[in-house]
Amino acid sequence: xxxxxxxxxxxxxxxxxxxxxxxxxxxxxxxxxxxxxxxxxxxxxxxxxxxxxxxxxxxxxxxxxxxxxxxxxxxxxxxxxxxxxxxxxxxxxxxxxxxxxxxxxxxxxxxxxxxxxxxxxxxxxxxxxxxxxxxxxxxxxxxxxxxxxxxxxxxxxxxxxxxxxxxxxxx
Amino acid sequence: xxxxxxxxxxxxxxxxxxxxxxxxxxxxxxxxxxxxxxxxxxxxxxxxxxxxxxxxxxxxxxxxxxxxxxxxxxxxxxxxxxxxxxxxxxxxxxxxxxxxxxxxxxxxxxxxxxxxxxxxxxxxxxxxxxxxxxxxxxxxxxxxxxxxxxxxxxxxxxxxxxxxxxxxxxxxxxxxxxxxxxxxxxxxxxxxxxxxxxxxxxxxxxxxxxxxxxxx
Numbered sequence: 001x002x003x004x005x006x007x008x009x010x011x012x013x014x015x016x017x018x019x020x021x022x023x024x025x026x027x028x029x030x031x032x033x034x035x036x037x038x039x040x041x042x043x044x045x046x047x048x049x050x051x052x053x054x055x056x057x058x059x060x061x062x063x064x065x066x067x068x069x070x071x072x073x074x075x076x077x078x079x080x081x082x083x084x085x086x087x088x089x090x091x092x093x094x095x096x097x098x099x100x101x102x103x104x105x106x107x108x109x110x111x112x113x114x115x116x117x118x119x120x121x122x123x124x125x126x127x128x129x130x131x132x133x134x135x136x137x138x139x140x141x142x143x144x145x146x147x148x149x150x151x152x153x154x155x156x157x158x159x160x161x162x163x164x165x166x167x168x169x170x171x
Numbered sequence: 172x173x174x175x176x177x178x179x180x181x182x183x184x185x186x187x188x189x190x191x192x193x194x195x196x197x198x199x200x201x202x203x204x205x206x207x208x209x210x211x212x213x214x215x216x217x218x219x220x221x222x223x224x225x226x227x228x229x230x231x232x233x234x235x236x237x238x239x240x241x242x243x244x245x246x247x248x249x250x251x252x253x254x255x256x257x258x259x260x261x262x263x264x265x266x267x268x269x270x271x272x273x274x275x276x277x278x279x280x281x282x283x284x285x286x287x288x289x290x291x292x293x294x295x296x297x298x299x300x301x302x303x304x305x306x307x308x309x310x311x312x313x314x315x316x317x318x319x320x321x322x323x324x325x326x327x328x329x330x331x332x333x334x335x336x337x338x339x340x341x342x343x344x345x346x347x348x349x350x351x352x353x354x355x356x357x358x359x360x361x362x363x364x365x366x367x368x369x370x371x372x373x374x375x376x377x378x379x380x381x382x383x384x385x386x387x
Contacts, residue, residue, distance in 0.1 A: 049249065051249055
């Protein structure tokens with residue numbers, strides 16, 4: 001699902017809400033008909049959330065950054081880096097990477113282990129054309145395997161046939 | 172949790188300045204006392220327990236305000252909260268990592284500080300034990316404080332105001348323990364009380380910090 005809307009329309013907030021990071025002011029969040037927030041860690045385990053911030057520690061190398069998440073979630077660091085085209089840069093400290101490379105480093109977290117739901121907040125910011133194509137492959141593989149994607153964006157994403165939700169009403 | 176502790180350790184190893192700063196701060200503060208109260212050995216030995224503990228607690232406070240703020244800034248905190256670990260588990264690891272990277276080095280520096288303050292050599296062991304327990308207590312309280320003040324403007328100032336008053340019991344029992352050891356009377360009751368305080372904070376502070384992180 002593609003999430004669009006003006007700045008301040010609430011796209012990021014909706015994604016954070018879906019991730020369980022902020023509680024809904026009213027209503028409830030359902031997963032297969034049952035309250036998703038009743039068991040926070042179980043809900044967290046079925047999703048990957050890609051925020052604006054890349055959550056890479058500048059002092060650690062790309063490999064060390066990913067290795068931490070791989071230890072928590074499983075998956076291979078090498079194949080995840082290869083999926084975003086960063087296989088040669090794993091030894092570099094994250095602070096030496098360009099903005100687009102950091103973004104790809106954050107995207108590599110998605111490629112670690114398969115989970116049903118990806119929540120992406122403007123995933124393509126800073127990516128060049130080749131990286132967006134590669135990201136499209138990643139997205140296609142995820143959807144092929146039955147995965148869901150909710151992506152907030154202002155630009156076209158390689159998500160053919162996705163439903164669109166336009167948030168409006170920002171003052 | 173082990174993975175997170177390993178990461179914290181790796182981060183501390185990449186930025187040894189923070190650890191070193193706390194250690195040097197501790198030594199410098201204890202070095203100031205002889206200048207202030209004069210070099211008379213008896214006077215120094217008299218104030219040594221309190222001076223050691225105050226300096227250690229202040230030094231351990233230094234890196235606390237970055238404990239969660241750095242994670243929140245680069246987006247890691249959101250990811251950690253979604254990592255499958257509970258808020259309390261994250262806070263417990265953070266507290267332990269803080270203690271290992273500041274409290275531990277302070278222990279190493281404590282003989283130097285104790286010598287500068289003319290603390291009898293017989294009391295050095297107890298002093299190190301007390302400093303270890305008191306800094307662990309402060310790490311735990313401080314983690315809760317850091318979680319509470321996360322996102323507050325000037326949280327770095329608010330944090331000591333919140334945490335230091337709560338550390339007063341540790342100060343009282345700790346200093347009494349070192350003083351007892353220095354004058355050759357039973358020090359165990361004081362140290363055991365301090366250990367009891369720390370043991371009580373071990374589960375309670377991370378739970379409070381975890382709740383604060385969730386609500387942030």
